[in-house]
Amino acid sequence: MTSRRVSRLLVALLTAASATFGATVASPSAASADASIAATVCYNTSQAGSFAGIANQAATIWNNATVNLTLSNCGSNLRIYQITGGGSYAVRTSLGNGRVYIDTQQAAQYSPLRIMTHEIGHILGLPDNYNGNCALLMSGGSAGTGCTNPYPSTAEANRVSNLFAGTRIGADTGSQVFNDSWPVATVKVG
Numbered sequence: 756m757t758s759r760r761v762s763r764l765l766v767a768l769l770t771a772a773s774a775t776f777g778a779t780v781a782s783p784s785a786a787s788a789d790a791s792i793a794a795t796v797c798y799n800t801s802q803a804g805s806f807a808g809i810a811n812q813a814a815t816i817w818n819n820a821t822v823n824l825t826l827s828n829c830g831s832n833l834r835i836y837q838i839t840g841g842g843s844y845a846v847r848t849s850l851g852n853g854r855v856y857i858d859t860q861q862a863a864q865y866s867p868l869r870i871m872t873h874e875i876g877h878i879l880g881l882p883d884n885y886n887g888n889c890a891l892l893m894s895g896g897s898a899g900t901g902c903t904n905p906y907p908s909t910a911e912a913n914r915v916s917n918l919f920a921g922t923r924i925g926a927d928t929g930s931q932v933f934n935d936s937w938p939v940a941t942v943k944v945g
């Protein structure tokens with residue numbers, strides 16, 4: 756929805772503001788090089804409870820790892836929820852749109868940031884890849900509770916960049932629920 760011209764203007768304004776006031780207006784990211792074509796996935800943490808800060812960290816990780824898209828806390832393409840029991844999962848309704856649910860009980864076993872970046876990865880178009888490799892983000896819980904790596908691999912990040920290249924947010928990926936990403940030892944609740 757942001758035209759190339761408006762993007763350039765915003766970049767110019769932000770740069771000017773930063774230079775004038777010495778303030779940190781916006782952290783530079785890999786996407787900034789392609790700001791004129793970057794799509795913005797607006798996420799919302801109003802229901803994220805204690806995971807709101809982790810959601811922001813996860814967004815920064817994705818922004819630094821990818822081009823062609825920017826995650827920003829500006830709306831409701833992606834709503835993030837804190838839940839208790841039942842397991843963390845993601846519901847993708849289309850590319851860049853959906854809901855992520857982070858289970859407090861699982862986040863006590865696994866790295867909350869790894870769970871968050873993984874589940875957001877589903878919204879950005881990635882499937883699960885349960886091969887136990889901690890170097891991969893989409894290996895999820897298969898890499899065990901000791902794996903705290905919250906970063907997508909280069910291949911995973913490039914796949915997301917490619918999905919968003921020239922593609923509007925909302926591209927039809929088929930509605931999909933990823934609900935078995937983080938196996939827990941306890942019986943599922945609800």
Ligand SMILES: [Zn+2]
Pocket residue numbers: 873874877882883895933935936937
């Ligand atoms: Zn998953």
